Structures are given as structure tokens and as C-alpha cells.
Amino acid sequence: MNILFLHPNFPAQFRHVAIALAKNPKNKVVFGTKRKEGSLPGVFKAIYTPSRQARPETHHYVRTLENAVLQGQAVYRLADQLKRENFIPDVVYGHSGWGPTLFIKDIFPKAELLCFFEWFYHAHGTDADFDPKEPLTADDEARIRIKNTPILTDLYSCDRGLSPTQWQKQQFPPEFHSKITVRHDGIDTNYFQPKPGAKLVLKDQKLDLSEVDEIVTYVARGMEPYRGFPQFMEAVSILLKKRTHCHVVIVGEDRVAYGRSLPDGKTYKQLMLETYDYDLSRLHFTGSLPYAQYLQVIQASSVHVYLTRPFVLSWSMLEVMSTGGLVLGSKTPPVEEVIEDGVNGLLVDFFAIDRIVERIEEVLDYTDKMTALRVKARETIQNKYDLSKLLPKHIKWIYN
Structure with a gap:
């Protein structure tokens, strides 16, 4: 199986699963990322670079969307290069929100698109209005609504999604819950184990x-x-x-x-x-x-x-x-x-x-x-x- 991971901050949540999949000789694992530092055994790292950042004159509601589109565009170009090198993924698994997964169904229409859904933004009831000393303005409410645009595109486009906790899944629109499985990426309890009497x-x-x-x-x-x-x-x-x-x-x-x-x-x-x-x-x-x-x-x-x-x-x-x-x-x-x-x-x-x-x-x-x-x-x-x-x-x- 050919698997393409996408995350701007390599390797993030995909560290353990990418390594495990790369151990199988039947798999070819490629990781598309903006981060040049670091490596994973058996995983081919492919760097993508957006052509620019959102322009200062862009309306401030949509700067995050423009950056997501620019990142999606950079991934599309990387995917086109991989395609010319005869790497056609069966599965693309990417983090939703920053934009890398936006155009995957266009460049790889037959690939199964899996998305890691970490957070869906709300102006009220979660993080944004939690501190009463920081009241939201109408601009804040509008900006937060638009911030979900690339995530909503992924919710529509993806075949399946994963969220690490029930709380995080519940933030996503109920009409998409059937697409989202709750599963944490896991803690290495052999590494993170007690050490009685430990001195610092x-x-x-x-x-x-x-x-x-x-x-x-x-x-x-x-x-x-x-x-x-x-x-x-x-x-x-x-x-x-x-x-x-x-x-x-x-x-x-x-x-x-x-x-x-x-x-x-x-x-x-x-x-x-x-x-x-x-x-x-x-x-x-x-x-x-x-x-x-x-x-x-x-x-x-x-x-x-x-x-x-x-x-x-x-x-x-x-x-x-x-x-x-x-x-x-x-x-x-x-x-x-x-x-x-x-x-x-x-x-x-x-x-x-x-x-x-x-x-x-x-x-x-x-x-x-x-x-x-x-x-x-x-x-x-x-x-x-x-x-x-x-x-x-x-x-x-x-x-x-």
C-alpha cells in the first residue's frame, strides 16, 4: 500500500503510526511537510513550501483561509511531482485545518482521504469566550466562523476522519459525526513510566x-x-x-x-x-x-x-x-x-x-x-x- 501523510509540523500526531506502517515491506510511506528538520525510519520525507503568506491587505477574516489555500496549493504541486515519480497513494492521511488536504481529491481522486480532525472553532461555549475579561467583538465572531472554512471543506471531502477525544469530536457539526472515529494517538507507557525516588x-x-x-x-x-x-x-x-x-x-x-x-x-x-x-x-x-x-x-x-x-x-x-x-x-x-x-x-x-x-x-x-x-x-x-x-x-x- 502507498500511504501519504500530510502535516506541516513533522511528524506531530503521525509519528508512531507512520513508523509502524513503514516497517511493513509491502508499504511505501511518504510524509509531506513544511518542516525540514527530523526524520523517521523507513519514511520518505517530501518538503512542500507555500509560495507566499497571506497578504496584509487580505481581509482579516480570511487570512487563515488564504494561508490554508496557499498550503493546499503547495501540497498539490508536491503531489503532482510525486505522481510524475510514479507514487500514487492508496491512502492520504492529513491534519485538517492548515490546508494540506484541501485539494487531494482533485489530484488523487481514487485515493481514500483520511483527516485528523483536532478542533472545530466556536465563538461561544468553548475556548474563545472562556475568560470573561476578554469579551468577543462582532469581528471576532465573524472571523472565528470563517476560520472553519478549510475544515468544513475537509469534512465534506474526506472519506473518514479521526478525533483524539470525545470532547474534541463533539465540537464538530453533528451532521458529520458519522464520519469521525474517536481514537487517541496513544501514550508510550513503557517510556513514560514511574521512577520512584527520581531526582531532578x-x-x-x-x-x-x-x-x-x-x-x-x-x-x-x-x-x-x-x-x-x-x-x-x-x-x-x-x-x-x-x-x-x-x-x-x-x-x-x-x-x-x-x-x-x-x-x-x-x-x-x-x-x-x-x-x-x-x-x-x-x-x-x-x-x-x-x-x-x-x-x-x-x-x-x-x-x-x-x-x-x-x-x-x-x-x-x-x-x-x-x-x-x-x-x-x-x-x-x-x-x-x-x-x-x-x-x-x-x-x-x-x-x-x-x-x-x-x-x-x-x-x-x-x-x-x-x-x-x-x-x-x-x-x-x-x-x-x-x-x-x-x-x-x-x-x-x-x-x-
Whole structure:
């Protein structure tokens, strides 16, 4: 079978499934992407480059659509090149939203088009209007509606789709639900496993917390309101004053991955450090980490704080649970699909700063009581999100 994967950020959700399919000598696997870095064993990587970005004069409602069309056009040209080289895919499997799958049915009409449907945008009831301090304008509502245009095209064009959680599937229009299967891409529970007594020492970071008993961790791609970074940092400013032996480790880049940047050009990290007082000797920013070092962080964590708006669920929360970590998560639908308060983790109101501090202290003060929750957290991932169980089902779904 010839399989073409499409994702601008190689390899993203397709890492494990692409490697597994490439191991079969009967398959030829090609991965179309914009990202030049990285490789996967047995997978031929094909780079596509949009001819330009959306122009500044383009109406701001449709800039994301123009970029999606430009990306779809670049993929069409790549597909035409692959066709001339006698690669005709039986299956094309791509991430919907950025545009790479838009014109696949035109260039490869006989190929089965599978789409990974991660998110469908709504102006009200999910992420966009979650913070009452950020009311939407009429322009926001219109822009968000138009943002779904490439996704709606894929929903119409695709043969089948996949969404990683029930919560994420439910955001898509009900008339398309019959096309969408819910299946998470899976967590490698053999890699993300507990390490009792783990000590955190990151030599590259010159960080040695081997003598520290209280380590609070936070992980996100960026430092932004969508993942509760301002709320977490306000809670940390209180926590570090109350607990003089506690250290906080923050993994992620000083940027905005989701949502709006600050209008004055500052980052949210800069804003928080200017707004609140911290003992910087106990507040550690590591930046983005290689997987092995990231694993060390979450294995050594006393309590991991995961706050998110009603949005896409992060892999990091599930990876922490797989290591037997104690997650203090926001009481929002994507988290509540996985964590039951007091059973396999703890939940807290996203905006309740004092309560976030109280619950962190609850974990640090009563570590023995939390053992059962840690065990149950890992069991949850092993039972419902284990890569070894989900990967064969994912492959079978692709083969149909």
C-alpha cells in the first residue's frame, strides 16, 4: 500500500503510526511537510513550501483561509511531482485545518482521504469566550466562523476522519459525526513510566534539585492564557512565599502557541515577572526540553499543574499521568474527560487562584494520601490511552 501523510509540523500526531506502517515491506510511506528538520525510519520525507503568506491587505477574516489555500496549493504541486515519480497513494492521511488536504481529491481522486480532525472553532461555549475579561467583538465572531472554512471543506471531502477525544469530536457539526472515529494517538507507557525516588538533575540547564522534596511542575508549548499560564504564575507567587523549600519548574517556550499575544509586544512571562514578586532562585524556566530531560522533570514532580481552557487536550497531561504523576487539572471539559477529582487526580477551578494554591499544598502536605491517585492515574492511561493497544487499532482503521 502507498500511504501519504500530510502535516506541516513533522511528524506531530503521525509519528508512531507512520513508523509502524513503514516497517511493513509491502508499504511505501511518504510524509509531506513544511518542516525540514527530523526524520523517521523507513519514511520518505517530501518538503512542500507555500509560495507566499497571506497578504496584509487580505481581509482579516480570511487570512487563515488564504494561508490554508496557499498550503493546499503547495501540497498539490508536491503531489503532482510525486505522481510524475510514479507514487500514487492508496491512502492520504492529513491534519485538517492548515490546508494540506484541501485539494487531494482533485489530484488523487481514487485515493481514500483520511483527516485528523483536532478542533472545530466556536465563538461561544468553548475556548474563545472562556475568560470573561476578554469579551468577543462582532469581528471576532465573524472571523472565528470563517476560520472553519478549510475544515468544513475537509469534512465534506474526506472519506473518514479521526478525533483524539470525545470532547474534541463533539465540537464538530453533528451532521458529520458519522464520519469521525474517536481514537487517541496513544501514550508510550513503557517510556513514560514511574521512577520512584527520581531526582531532578539537568546538567545542561545547570539545574540540580536532587536535594529538593517539593517540586511543582508546569509544561506547555508556550506561556499563554489558553494554558492558564497567568493563573499558574499568580498562584506560584503566593506558593513560594508560603513554602520556603518549594521549587517550581516550568517547561516550555517563551511564546504564544495558542491565542493572542500581548498588544505591547511583551511576552506573558515578562508580564508575570513584572507583575508579581518571586524568589527567582526557586523558579526555574527550562525552555523546551529533549524528551529524555522532559521525562526526568515529570518523573521527579511532586505535583503537576495542568490548566487549560475548553480546548484541545495536551499530550503532556496524559504523559504525566502515565509516569504516575499527580495532576492538578482545571475543571474544564477536556480534562474532566480523563480525570475524576479525588480518584486519579485533582481538579480545580481555572480562575480560582487561592484554591489552586490550597490544592497544591494539599498534595505536598499529604503525600501518602496521594499514592492511590498516582496509581490510578497510570492505570487510566494504561487502560484507555496506551499506545501498544491503540496503535494496532489505528493501523486497522487506516486499512479499513
